[in-house]
Amino acid sequence: MDKTIKEVRLTEVRTLDNENMTIEGYAVVFGSPATHYGYTEIVDRNAFNGCDMQDVCMKYNHEDNFLILARTRNKSLQLIVDDKGLKIRANLIGTTQNKDIYKMIQAGLLDKMSFAFTVDKEEYDYETDTRKILSIDKLYDVSVVDVPFYESTEVFARNKEDYLKEREQQEIELEKEKIKLILSL
Numbered sequence: 082m083d084k085t086i087k088e089v090r091l092t093e094v095r096t097l098d099n100e101n102m103t104i105e106g107y108a109v110v111f112g113s114p115a116t117h118y119g120y121t122e123i124v125d126r127n128a129f130n131g132c133d134m135q136d137v138c139m140k141y142n143h144e145d146n147f148l149i150l151a152r153t154r155n156k157s158l159q160l161i162v163d164d165k166g167l168k169i170r171a172n173l174i175g176t177t178q179n180k181d182i183y184k185m186i187q188a189g190l191l192d193k194m195s196f197a198f199t200v201d202k203e204e205y206d207y208e209t210d211t212r213k214i215l216s217i218d219k220l221y222d223v224s225v226v227d228v229p230f231y232e233s234t235e236v237f238a239r240n241k242e243d244y245l246k247e248r249e250q251q252e253i254e255l256e257k258e259k260i261k262l263i264l265s266l
Contacts, residue, residue: 087221089143089197089230102173102183106236108194108223109167113233120210122230124217129162131201133219139171140224141182143197148178150225160223167196169223169236182225186236193229194236197221 111126139151139158151158151171161168173179185191202216225236 085199087197087199089195089224102175102179103170104173104183104186104225104236105170106168106194107166107234108169108196110231110233111164111166113166113231114211115231115233117230120212122212122214124166124214126164128214128217129167129220130216132198132217134160137220138222139169140222141178142226143195143222143224148176150179150182158223160220166234167220167223169194186225191225191227192236193226193232194234195224195226195229195231197224 109124109128111124111128114121114123116122134153137153137158137160138149140149141147150173153160157172157174159170161170173183182191198220199218200214200216201218204213204215205211206213
């Protein structure tokens with residue numbers, strides 16, 4: 082197997098908070114199949130064991146001619162492998178480009194991510210045309226993208242727990258308003 086073939090996969094992103102321009106989500110979701118180009122691909126939950134993730138950039142559409150959004154080297158990008166997948170958290174600096182990307186994520190225009198990598202070990206089931214990525218050699222970038230390879234990924238404008246709490250509080254406030262309207266009739 083040739084480890085020099087750089088591959089790209091797509092996922093989802095959302096913004097976290099306005100003031101700090103923080104985004105969080107999953108660039109990879111383990112065990113989640115994606116079918117494209119006549120085959121299905123699945124990333125194994127152990128695929129990042131031993132993976133080189135020392136200097137990973139966050140980009141837009143994997144474009145090398147687009148400025149970097151965040152990076153592990155300066156700690157503006159964090160990569161966390163958990164039970165679900167490869168979680169990202171990025172603090173974007175206040176450049177015009179980053180503000181535009183952030184606003185597009187907030188608006189839901191950009192809601193997916195991708196990852197660029199080289200494979201160390203894989204299995205292929207020719208009967209089902211399924212490729213299982215068992216080990217990733219190097220992670221080059223995670224990217225906010227227009228069109229994803231994997232639909233199961235996600236990114237938030239705030240961390241998921243805060244988002245759910247905020248949504249629950251909004252529902253409570255809406256119920257209170259409904260009760261006030263009913264009582265005023």
